Amino acid sequence: MADNESDAFAHVIANIDTESGEGRIRYVLPTRMRTGSGEGSAADARDEGVSLVLKDADGNEIGRVHPELRFEVRHDDEEKPHRAIIQQDIAVSGALSKIDLEFRGRTIDAFQPQSAAVVDRQFRETATFGLPLPDEPHKLSLGTPKIAQRGGVSYMVQARPDNADQWQTLAVGKSTPDFVVDKNQFPGASSVDVRITQNAGFQSRTVDQRNIKLEQPQASIGGPARQLKEGSMLVRRNVWELGGDWADPILWYARAVAVLKAKPIDERTSWRFWAGMHGYHQGLWEFYGYKTSDEQVPAKADFDLFWQQCQHGSWYFLPWHRGYLIGFEKLIRATVKALKGPDDWTLPYWNYFKAGQNGLPPAFGSPDWPDKDKGVNPLFVEQRWGPDPEQPGKVFIPLEAVNLDAMTVHEFTGVASGGDRGFGGIDTGFEHGGDKHGDLEGQPHDQVHGLVGGEKMFPDASPRPLPGLMSAPVTAGLDPIFWLHHANIDRLWESWRQSAPEKNKDPEETSWKAGPASLGQHSFVVPKPDGSEWKFTPGEMSDFASLDYTYSDFTPGDAAAEAAAGMIATAPGVIAMTQSRGATIEVVGASDNTLPVAGRGAEATIPLDANMRAKVAGKLAAGPVPGGTKAEQVFLNLENVRGYSDATVLQVYMQFPGKGGAPSTERQVGSIGLFGVTKATELDGGQVGNGLSYVLNITKPYSEFAGSSNADLANVGVRLQAVAPVHQAADVSVGRISIVRQGD
């Protein structure tokens, strides 16, 4: 064994279900140093009988590791958690050629790499490093046109700015080394080393390393976003990785929240004033004790200027919330500073997708806090009931109810007629409660709101369930966790842009960039910490480089799990073909009746038109037209969803019947969250009452059956399964369910 191999490790990612005994090694990443994973007590694993068995080429055991299991938070405490993720470092010796995942003495999966890949000879000649992108000079591209994708070979991109000692990993598990580096990720550095490591099996080798000079980003002239700038770049970090439940940033957040909560409702820098800017409902605010009936809301001028601004069901959803977050973060930072705290406080984000982080960060869930002499924990909210009505207050995100499919969409804005609405939503004017949510807004944004907030019956107050604070737009801003959820959504926006800078671009239309003011409507405006007005436009929010913050990590969910499971990967080629402008969008079939949804869910049958069915099957079979830009796609539309239960999250399944009485095959095609449905249902507040409408991309499952001789798609089934039972009194219904094609 060579010396340099003695410190070689491999990072193994695997899942296991200790109930069903199923498991899979998802990913093995060679590394030169321990990541610190799997160093905790392995007692759990021994009890569970899980081990990683290291074998040599002849199949002889050369080592055995009992990995630590990180169990997913479950619905009910009584049921023992059984789904777990394994992240384990193992020492790699020269003899190692295979890893078995063993469960109670049985091998349930094995990883045996192909022979180590040969680095393409052309790499050094063709690799381009550090070329600025034409439209975004703050971003540098790494390009390697000659490197082809190969099974079992992945690349890792790392960077080390000259003002730091450690390499930070920018991306892992990439099938090619192409990547874009954002200079703003390295505040204060004048140059950065970038290296690309190729991983093939247990072998890892650095294939290139270069130094890129970073001139300091040029200050853009003027611009209100600039006005708020206070020096160096601030980094928003993962709330679960701050170094403890009550790490400094969380404790200072709590203290600042306490100060803001004590201020009068009509003061521009008070907690409730900021919540009212998102949305307001007198009845709920008073019932939950956030306002007394004697208290006056802000005077008309302030109310009209600032309150009830949040943008939903609109392409302004992302930029409005970004400005709202920036203003809020400034206010908290100023408050922390006034409390003699640090002057660089930043808003943490909650990445519920990361392994073991789908639970509510502990500091938010307990009435107690370190400053016990100052009363109840300001981050604690009673009306935060979580996804399971049997266990109110146990808050977590059931991972089967959320996904990152929006990250695979390559258009910011799409169509309103039943096809793809785009990553950021359809073009609208000022929209405080639109009925057609964009892709990221519709998943995971809406679901997380409802799953965290939950709902509860108060028979004395209302025959209908009342929403937890997070569950409804009119109360969401009152919950301190709201801001961490939206920081994650904001992070996903920038992550989307960075993941494919050539394709994933924000709109260029003036009506987006200049905001609704350009349409004769309300401007976006929030108060600064001194109470004066700060107006912002989507165009300014889109210029991420000019904003004074960044994120510690832009990986959308869990880097390791995604790379292995293809969690957000779609077949390459299909994506590039899609362009919805001018696409033909046609109904393939629709349900006949309104579908009431109560209890655990509901089912409907969708008759599909024979001609349209044949058309879709033909186009899917033919594949993309050469030179065409409109690949065939199929969408499930849930139209006119009405009711009075904003917390409801419905898992959506499609059933494809077999031919000649053969059983149906069922596939989950996503989920919908009814965030905002009450407002979209009511008529009295000047609302229209059309309800909300959802679009889910079902191209993949549909194409699986469209051309199959074993399936009969004359009638397909749709099953809605509620995460928490839907109360009859909530009157939830789906006006119509339809299947729509989009293509040439």
Next chain:
Amino acid sequence: MTPAAHERLQIRLPLAAAAAASWAAMAALSEQRTLAVFCSTDIWSTLSLDRLAVAMTFYSPERLVGEWMLMVAAMMMPMLAGAVGHVRARTLPNRRPRSLALFMVGYAAIWIACGLPIVLAALALQLMQSGPIVTVALVGSIILVWQFSPGKQFCLNHCHDLPPLAARGLRADLAALRYGATRGIWCCGTCWALMLIPLTTQSGHLLAMAATSAFLIAERLDKPRRPAWEMRWPSTIVRLLWFRLGLWRRPAPAGG
């Protein structure tokens, strides 16, 4: 142009063409146009059923209905894009022409039915008149009262209705017809008072029609709001023009 804007354009262009054709027909017919004359001519200065009978011999009802509907088409078509787009998007492709036709039939039927009371109201104004000032005052009062009423706002809000539509068989036909008729009701409710302006204007009738149309469109740009007695005017259009003409500028940054 965004994909959604492109979709809207595909709907708006044919509607705009239909509206333009209706306007051209109105202009071409202006020499022989009878409806406005019928409503505002001096013959109604004294109440006389005999004279009405005489007048009706000159003005055939078919012709009056035709002209009324031409006027409705010219003024309303541009405002139907949302509803027409909804019918088109939610209908199976092979049913689209039929469903759109049924929508239009339902819509037109309501306007024909509403035409009678509206024209009669215009007539009644003439019958009662003692001078143009009184007419203006009367028409103006009716319009203002209705414009500021909760009823008007209720109708205007419902002009944004996008109901679920059945996709198959007779149910689909009835759904399209019903949607057309209900849209017609909310449209008539929104517009009837303002329609009195062109009806009672003889000289400059087309101009009055155009101005009324523009106002109705501007009114639709405002967001739905809670119906109430209140002073309202189309404010979005004013700010929109202000912005587009570059009259509005963000104030210079005032310090950090």
